[in-house]
Amino acid sequence: MLEFCGLSAQRADALREAQREILQMIARNAPRPQVLRRLCELVEGMGPPDARCSVLLVGGEPMRLRTGAAPSLPPAYCKAIDGILAGPAQGSCGTAAWRREPVIVEDIATDPLWEHYRDLALAHGLRACCSIPVFGAGSRVLATFAIYYAAPRRPAQHELALLQTAVALASVVIEQARTEEQLKESWTKLELAQNIARLGYWEREIASDRMHFFGETNAILGLPASISVDRTVFEAHVLEEDRHVLAWSEKEAAGGRVPGPMAFRIRRADGSVRHLFAQHRLLEDASGAPLKMVGTLQDVTEQRQTEHTLHHYLSQLAFLAKAARKVNSSLSVEELLQAIADNARSLVDARVAVAVILADEDGTRALERRSVSGRRAGGSAPDETWLEVPIVSGDGRLLGSIRVTDKEEGEFTANDERVLTQLADLAAVGLENARLYAELEARVRRRTQELEQSNRELEAFSYSVSHDLRGPLRAIAGFASLLREQHCESLDAQGRHYLERILAGTQRMSALIDDLLELGRVTRVEIRRADVDLTEIARTVVARLCEQAPQRAVEVTIEDGCRVHGDPRLMEIVLENLLDNAWKFSAGRAPARIGFGARSFAGGHAFYVRDNGVGFDLRYASNLFGVFQRLHAAEEFPGTGVGLATVQRIIQRHGGRIWAEAQVERGATFYFTVAEG
Amino acid sequence: MAERYILLVEDNPDDEELTLLSLRKRSLGHDIVVVRDGVEAIDYLFGTGPYAGRDVSQVPTVILLDLKLPKLDGLGVLERLRADARTRTVPVVVLTSSSQEADVRACYDLGANSYVRKPVEFGAFVETIGTVGWYWAQLNAPPPVRGPC
Numbered sequence: 001m002l003e004f005c006g007l008s009a010q011r012a013d014a015l016r017e018a019q020r021e022i023l024q025m026i027a028r029n030a031p032r033p034q035v036l037r038r039l040c041e042l043v044e045g046m047g048p049p050d051a052r053c054s055v056l057l058v059g060g061e062p063m064r065l066r067t068g069a070a071p072s073l074p075p076a077y078c079k080a081i082d083g084i085l086a087g088p089a090q091g092s093c094g095t096a097a098w099r100r101e102p103v104i105v106e107d108i109a110t111d112p113l114w115e116h117y118r119d120l121a122l123a124h125g126l127r128a129c130c131s132i133p134v135f136g137a138g139s140r141v142l143a144t145f146a147i148y149y150a151a152p153r154r155p156a157q158h159e160l161a162l163l164q165t166a167v168a169l170a171s172v173v174i175e176q177a178r179t180e181e182q183l184k185e186s187w188t189k190l191e192l193a194q195n196i197a198r199l200g201y202w203e204r205e206i207a208s209d210r211m212h213f214f215g216e217t218n219a220i221l222g223l224p225a226s227i228s229v230d231r232t233v234f235e236a237h238v239l240e241e242d243r244h245v246l247a248w249s250e251k252e253a254a255g256g257r258v259p260g261p262m263a264f265r266i267r268r269a270d271g272s273v274r275h276l277f278a279q280h281r282l283l284e285d286a287s288g289a290p291l292k293m294v295g296t297l298q299d300v301t302e303q304r305q306t307e308h309t310l311h312h313y314l315s316q317l318a319f320l321a322k323a324a325r326k327v328n329s330s331l332s333v334e335e336l337l338q339a340i341a342d343n344a345r346s347l348v349d350a351r352v353a354v355a356v357i358l359a360d361e362d363g364t365r366a367l368e369r370r371s372v373s374g375r376r377a378g379g380s381a382p383d384e385t386w387l388e389v390p391i392v393s394g395d396g397r398l399l400g401s402i403r404v405t406d407k408e409e410g411e412f413t414a415n416d417e418r419v420l421t422q423l424a425d426l427a428a429v430g431l432e433n434a435r436l437y438a439e440l441e442a443r444v445r446r447r448t449q450e451l452e453q454s455n456r457e458l459e460a461f462s463y464s465v466s467h468d469l470r471g472p473l474r475a476i477a478g479f480a481s482l483l484r485e486q487h488c489e490s491l492d493a494q495g496r497h498y499l500e501r502i503l504a505g506t507q508r509m510s511a512l513i514d515d516l517l518e519l520g521r522v523t524r525v526e527i528r529r530a531d532v533d534l535t536e537i538a539r540t541v542v543a544r545l546c547e548q549a550p551q552r553a554v555e556v557t558i559e560d561g562c563r564v565h566g567d568p569r570l571m572e573i574v575l576e577n578l579l580d581n582a583w584k585f586s587a588g589r590a591p592a593r594i595g596f597g598a599r600s601f602a603g604g605h606a607f608y609v610r611d612n613g614v615g616f617d618l619r620y621a622s623n624l625f626g627v628f629q630r631l632h633a634a635e636e637f638p639g640t641g642v643g644l645a646t647v648q649r650i651i652q653r654h655g656g657r658i659w660a661e662a663q664v665e666r667g668a669t670f671y672f673t674v675a676e677g
Numbered sequence: 678m679a680e681r682y683i684l685l686v687e688d689n690p691d692d693e694e695l696t697l698l699s700l701r702k703r704s705l706g707h708d709i710v711v712v713r714d715g716v717e718a719i720d721y722l723f724g725t726g727p728y729a730g731r732d733v734s735q736v737p738t739v740i741l742l743d744l745k746l747p748k749l750d751g752l753g754v755l756e757r758l759r760a761d762a763r764t765r766t767v768p769v770v771v772l773t774s775s776s777q778e779a780d781v782r783a784c785y786d787l788g789a790n791s792y793v794r795k796p797v798e799f800g801a802f803v804e805t806i807g808t809v810g811w812y813w814a815q816l817n818a819p820p821p822v823r824g825p826c
Contacts, residue, residue: 471689
């Protein structure tokens with residue numbers, strides 16, 4: 001009991017009464033907030049009518065103050081100051097906790113300690129405040145106890161005594177609650193640890209071969225604590241088929257080896273089978289002789305189950321991944337359905353699995369299709385267990401279902417359903433893929449037909465060009481020639497000039513038709529590869545060119561031994577075109593130089609045809625190999641603009657590449673490669 | 678001995694005129710009979726239709742046959758000629774604009790004696806046609822004329 005100095009007898013009685021009430025509450029284990037609240041009310045009841053009390057709990061780093069009880073203070077005020085930091089100028093309570101000593105503020109309106117909270121306090125009619133720190137064990141500040149007044153004043157002597165009593169009671173209340181909490185926590189941890197570990201202990205004395213069991217052994221065996229467990233009792237619980245494990249490491253101990261752990265099963269009193277795991281050490285006496293074995297016993301049933309389940313999940317996951325690959329590589333619906341059914345059966349250990357796709361509403365899949373995996377031995381058993389999950393498309397349409405029946409062992413579980421649902425999702429993706437693939441295939445087929453059709457049309461067209469255009473052209477050329485031969489005198493110079501233009505035009509057109517037909521032919525003709533002597537072809541072509549223009553002075557260099565595996569006729573066309581060009585564009589040079597040969601470069605080796613002719617500007621040659629592309633005026637150098645297109649077509653059909661290097665007035669070199677056929 | 682003639686099967690009047698002109702530049706000593714489609718060619722040779730009553734033993738020295746013809750095309754004509762004993766050995770020169778490999782092969786398969794592409798350029802055309810006419814009419818020894826059997 002506390003001493004009450006300077007209190008009237010009446011006040012002292014009231015205080016004693018209050019003190020008793022609080023202590024009774026503590027003894028009753030009443031909740032801390034309730035006790036603190038009552039403490040505030042009691043102090044307020046014994047003070048002046050405007051007195052209002054609060055208990056702020058102190059804790060944390062940095063130190064903060066939280067409302068523990070403040071039954072009469074305005075809630076808005078409490079809320080505003082809840083959680084303030086302790087500090088040298090933090091109102092009465094924050095400062096008291098900081099200074100670890102009572103702080104008496106007679107006028108909140110003027111005291112600098114209230115600078116930050118002045119307006120808040122005044123707004124709630126609080127004018128004076130006295131706060132006293134509450135200490136706990138080890139002089140820790142547990143809380144502050146404060147009394148507020150509505151007018152400026154300091155507490156009277158008897159009020160201070162009252163406050164001291166309240167502070168002492170608050171200390172008991174808070175400390176006790178805190179201890180209890182800590183205790184509870186420790187117990188919880190301990191229980192938890194024991195529960196989790198479920199450890200039993202055992203000892204075997206080597207000399208006497210006596211065994212003792214302690215700790216949770218009884219609980220592990222499912223025996224009441226009153227029964228004392230010895231070796232006989234213990235071994236009686238071990239499953240017969242596992243008893244051979246229990247050598248209790250005698251041999252190892254005898255042989256001086258490090259004993260290994262043991263895993264075995266027991267049947268508990270209630271009949272349940274549990275998995276145990278035992279580890280042990282050999283203890284030796286001072287002389288190094290084996291003294292005893294000490295070891296632990298642990299029930300690892302749940303752990304094993306978890307591991308088993310985990311293993312099961314992992315294998316299912318691996319299976320799903322495999323199924324996903326299969327589903328993604330199955331391109332026909334039939335294949336896919338079979339894969340789904342097979343996988344469904346394996347995934348959940350069912351005897352039979354059926355994958356069904358429904359007919360489409362739009363009739364594109366008019367017939368329902370199904371695949372069955374596994375066969376029942378006899379007819380369908382009436383009590384078969386089954387599980388069915390829907391196959392739903394990404395946009396929510398029901399595509400079909402997967403149904404498994406007759407699990408190999410036990411019944412289907414929630415996990416089986418989850419796994420099947422995932423398989424159904426895979427199936428939906430696969431079905432969608434199969435549909436897209438079928439669509440794609442149909443589109444390709446259609447496109448191929450269209451292309452073949454247009455190819456045929458193109459061939460018919462070239463034929464028609466060959467035959468039909470030549471006829472009228474021959475007529476124009478023929479009659480124009482006759483006009484020139486037989487009626488020349490009746491035409492004036494201008495008329496004769498026009499006639500010449502007509503005849504020149506017919507010649508160009510004739511060449512153009514021939515070249516276009518050639519281009520069409522090299523595009524379509526089947527490539528028949530053989531060993532081709534390019535050197536030989538180049539010599540023949542050049543000989544012909546020399547024969548046609550014996551007046552030209554041309555230095556020709558042709559490298560020996562240029563051979564290639566290609567279509568002989570087409571290779572001839574390549575060299576004819578390239579050498580014709582070289583011949584043509586070097587016409588103004590004296591001497592003209594033309595070369596043919598092979599050159600190695602990083603990607604393999606290329607053949608080249610080179611001349612020292614007029615060349616061209618590569619900037620304007622972006623479409624050098626396009627049909628009708630000409631870099632020179634027709635008057636200057638005749639040509640149809642089809643030759644290089646034909647050459648490129650041939651090279652491309654041989655899997656090769658063609659390119660040019662050129663400079664204006666410095667000649668041109670054309671390179672080409674031919675892929676091995 | 679009856680009059681010797683060359684049968685020209687040609688539907689294009691331009692080509693007909695140019696061909697006749699080319700042949701007449703040479704003195705071949707032959708008449709030139711022109712028919713303008715495949716059916717007319719058959720009728721002429723076998724004395725049918727408008728040519729009923731014609732003496733079909735009078736076979737041409739050479740037939741210059743275009744491929745693209747109305748009604749019955751050149752290949753059809755060729756086939757019919759070669760299927761008939763009376764015309765089986767008559768030399769047929771296919772004169773055409775086509776240089777299609779398939780056409781050339783088909784003609785020879787059906788028993789054409791020669792395949793000549795008509796050049797577009799007039800000089801070359803006159804030269805080519807003239808040479809063909811001269812070769813078959815002058816140089817070539819025709820198969821012996823069959824008597825009535």
